[in-house]
């Protein structure tokens with residue numbers, strides 16, 4: 242029986258509260274041999290199983306070379322994630338995976354990495370950011386652009402401030418409604434492009450967030466001379482099996498769970514922005 | 519292929535079933551609730567002798583005729599799909615103890631099935647389901663266990679229904695591969711053609727005789743006649759074409775008739791969508807993880823953060839048709855339709871996929 246069909250038992254080693262609705266679970270697979278053999282790439286996801294409730298697809302945010310822990314940052318959006326939120330250190334759950342195709346981090350080496358995210362707690366790009374920061378010498382500039390609706394929505398404020406201090410790293414934040422103390426830009430994410438030090442010919446762009454936001458970012462970057470091949474999007478769909486069988490995650494001819502969740506722009510350009518696909 | 523055929527008189531069918539029953543549970547067509555259905559078969563007498571089926575959009579009616587044939591009908595509501603990809607089954611279970619969670623797979627008990635009466639379109643659908651469930655990084659153990667044991671006696675379709683278009687899809691009416699044994703039915707008996715080692719062995723145990731030139735001619739004529747069908751598909755490949763028609767007004771027009779009942783996906787022999795769900799045991803000691811057929815017509819199918827991505831029937835019908843006839847090419851290298859016509863006959867309002875495709879592609883049926 243493969244790790245893709247049957248969950249492995251995992252233990253919560255640590256639970257970190259990120260915001261009232263976002264939390265991180267640091268997990269260890271109960272069987273040491275299984276844990277030691279577990280490998281993944283940033284951008285891939287696991288199916289986490291909550292006893293008696295069911296499974297949910299969650300991106301992996303830990304570092305692939307962290308042998309101690311497999312971490313997931315989870316937003317409470319439904320039955321399973323609400324239940325997972327109540328788990329504490331020592332509690333057990335199930336884990337199947339990893340599934341899907343991750344970010345093109347090897348291919349991006351030697352050039353700039355541009356991260357564009359919108360919405361709340363975009364875990365897939367956090368994995369990419371941390372990966373690049375831990376291997377700083379392999380990459381050029383790191384430009385992080387995040388758009389949120391309201392200034393108060395931004396989680397990981399400290400982390401953004403920390404990232405901004407790193408060498409060759411630019412952090413740009415925009416809120417469509419800034420609020421009184423919002424120190425950053427006001428407007429939708431594309432307002433940030435004026436301020437980003439972009440090098441279209443030698444960058445890899447990784448984005449995650451609402452589809453409309455990603456389409457706007459792609460349009461903007463293509464207009465600024467980025468090639469379609471340099472743009473990568475993390476897509477989200479309903480997932481039940483994670484292994485290309487149940488059909489729920491289909492986007493045109495793609496099974497997002499196995500052909501994605503990370504796609505290059507040319508792979509899915511015709512499917513973007515078509516309502517109800 | 520007819521060169522290695524032999525003739526089995528009608529009286530020999532009982533012998534064939536007895537031989538098969540020695541190592542298998544036999545599944546065969548029987549009349550049940552007004553339709554031909556695959557059920558456990560005890561003997562040749564249970565077969566639908568003298569039964570014909572008239573199918574039209576939204577209509578399936580049995581007709582009894584004097585004919586002395588058992589397989590003179592096209593198909594029933596289900597192909598082989600439920601025998602291999604169970605409508606509802608347990609995938610795994612978990613037990614909670616003081617020590618933690620213990621997961622185990624719940625595989626179906628091994629059972630050797632032999633199915634008699636399988637049509638060419640359903641063999642093509644089986645090949646597609648095999649590809650979906652057995653290939654890739656994560657083959658499906660439940661499907662595999664049933665599939666390994668399956669013995670198939672196919673029958674060339676002598677009486678296609680008005681809803682059939684297997685000739686247009688290229689999947690029938692005559693079977694060319696994927697069976698252990700193939701029958702061509704004549705009034706006085708059957709032409710038998712082996713398709714595998716196991717089929718060859720079964721044949722060797724039967725009292726067969728040589729095929730006469732007259733029988734051979736009759737079978738050839740019957741095969742040709744069955745390939746003459748009314749319904750057609752647009753003449754050029756639909757790969758990549760329907761997605762481009764995503765904003766056609768036709769989808770809304772179909773949605774005004776479509777009830778989003780999901781009958782079409784339930785009877786379609788290639789549809790593989792299923793949902794997974796959890797059924798905790800009442801004693802609180804364990805829980806079971808099930809899968810159940812799902813349909814792209816259900817609101818839950820495209821649910822994302824509590825809202826269905828495909829909000830209305832037009833978008834859901836578009837998903838069904840576009841997946842089946844267009845995206846399938848990208849996923850499996852061919853169309854997902856084998857021309858069985860079930861979705862046409864079993865649609866309560868008689869929506870006809872062939873008609874819709876012609877209309878969408880702007881050519882005449």
Ligand code: SF4
Pocket residue numbers: 782785786787788842854855856857858859860861862871
């Ligand atoms: S789409 Fe309709 S005709 Fe084609 S295989 Fe499915 S049920 Fe049969």
Ligand code: SF4
Pocket residue numbers: 775776777778779780781782783815861864865866867868869
């Ligand atoms: S096309 Fe017909 S069978 Fe399919 S969902 Fe609509 S009404 Fe039901």
Ligand code: FES
Pocket residue numbers: 479480481482483484485486487488489490491496497498499
């Ligand atoms: S999640 Fe089941 S096919 Fe992708």
